[in-house]
Amino acid sequence: MSLYDSSFPQMARMLGQVPVWFDKAEAYAEQKKFNPEELLTARLAPDQWPLRRQVQVVIAWPLRLRAVLLGEEPPKPETGDETIKDLRARAGRTLEQVKTLGPEQFQGAEDRTIPLAFMPGKGMRGADFVFQFALPNFYFHATTAYSILRHNGIDVGKLDFIGALDLRDL
Amino acid sequence: MSLYDSSFPQMARMLGQVPVWFDKAEAYAEQKKFNPEELLTARLAPDQWPLRRQVQVVIAWPLRLRAVLLGEEPPKPETGDETIKDLRARAGRTLEQVKTLGPEQFQGAEDRTIPLAFMPGKGMRGADFVFQFALPNFYFHATTAYSILRHNGIDVGKLDFIGALDLRDL
Numbered sequence: 001m002s003l004y005d006s007s008f009p010q011m012a013r014m015l016g017q018v019p020v021w022f023d024k025a026e027a028y029a030e031q032k033k034f035n036p037e038e039l040l041t042a043r044l045a046p047d048q049w050p051l052r053r054q055v056q057v058v059i060a061w062p063l064r065l066r067a068v069l070l071g072e073e074p075p076k077p078e079t080g081d082e083t084i085k086d087l088r089a090r091a092g093r094t095l096e097q098v099k100t101l102g103p104e105q106f107q108g109a110e111d112r113t114i115p116l117a118f119m120p121g122k123g124m125r126g127a128d129f130v131f132q133f134a135l136p137n138f139y140f141h142a143t144t145a146y147s148i149l150r151h152n153g154i155d156v157g158k159l160d161f162i163g164a165l166d167l168r169d170l
Numbered sequence: 171m172s173l174y175d176s177s178f179p180q181m182a183r184m185l186g187q188v189p190v191w192f193d194k195a196e197a198y199a200e201q202k203k204f205n206p207e208e209l210l211t212a213r214l215a216p217d218q219w220p221l222r223r224q225v226q227v228v229i230a231w232p233l234r235l236r237a238v239l240l241g242e243e244p245p246k247p248e249t250g251d252e253t254i255k256d257l258r259a260r261a262g263r264t265l266e267q268v269k270t271l272g273p274e275q276f277q278g279a280e281d282r283t284i285p286l287a288f289m290p291g292k293g294m295r296g297a298d299f300v301f302q303f304a305l306p307n308f309y310f311h312a313t314t315a316y317s318i319l320r321h322n323g324i325d326v327g328k329l330d331f332i333g334a335l336d337l338r339d340l
Contacts, residue, residue, distance in 0.1 A: 048320065110171060121340055136180065137328075158307075
């Protein structure tokens with residue numbers, strides 16, 4: 001058990017589901033004859049980030065988490081007008097980078113103090129940052145992206161969110 | 171770092187946010203002169219579980235996880251027509267039970283094989299069950315509950331989802 005085990009592998013799995021969501025969105029758009037890019041501006045409330053930004057945040061989290069746990073400056077998050085094709089490509093590139101990470105890089109990170117950019121003068125213990133902040137935020141935006149699609153008629157199901165499970169025979 | 175550390179404390183924090191969501195829902199219902207119980211039947215898609223069931227699943231997860239990690243039969247999930255008052259009370263009772271748990275009870279649970287009720291003959295390694303299934307599902311239903319409220323005009327914000335953070339001075 002390490003901080004790595006409890007964060008990056010599952011973040012990688014979730015990144016791998018992003019194209020699955022877009023596959024279903026594009027199939028539905030094709031069937032209903034609308035431009036699937038319109039979905040990127042959909043939201044569940046007028047003062048909420050739209051789908052594009054939700055997916056951008058999901059993609060940003062793993063490398064942000066890697067950086068702050070290693071005491072590095074996190075990459076500047078992408079907030080531009082990316083297309084579905086752009087988001088697919090960036091999710092794929094990020095996934096490849098996350099796959100190169102391993103538990104040995106994060107040894108000791110659970111006790112490192114992570115400064116909070118949005119709360120000057122304050123920080124969190126590395127493990128607290130992962131469990132109280134990074135993972136809840138990551139899942140929050142992933143589920144919101146999923147919910148925006150679901151609310152717009154796309155036939156995504158919970159298995160498209162969860163992805164494949166590592167099973168054992170009993 | 172233990173399987174306990176990466177699951178139950180944050181599940182407890184999230185249970186502690188459930189009354190905060192209902193506080194805001196009831197305040198909004200009062201202001202708009204509607205019965206807040208109506209929100210319990212709201213959903214984001216016609217074939218999705220409504221708010222009541224989403225909250226029931228959130229409340230059920232911590233004790234379900236406790237049971238399966240200890241090799242016990244999980245408690246039968248509550249699926250009846252609970253009111254907001256009922257859900258508040260049950261979230262509170264569950265929170266008290268989760269607070270009595272500790273890491274020592276779950277030693278070795280990461281390697282225990284957890285049978286999957288929905289996939290006869292198959293199981294998952296304890297740690298995989300927590301990271302690939304329990305936590306994504308827990309956050310999925312918590313975020314969906316939040317999103318249903320947000321979509322219905324309730325002024326919940328991300329901090330109501332995340333809750334208080336354990337901070338350190340830098």
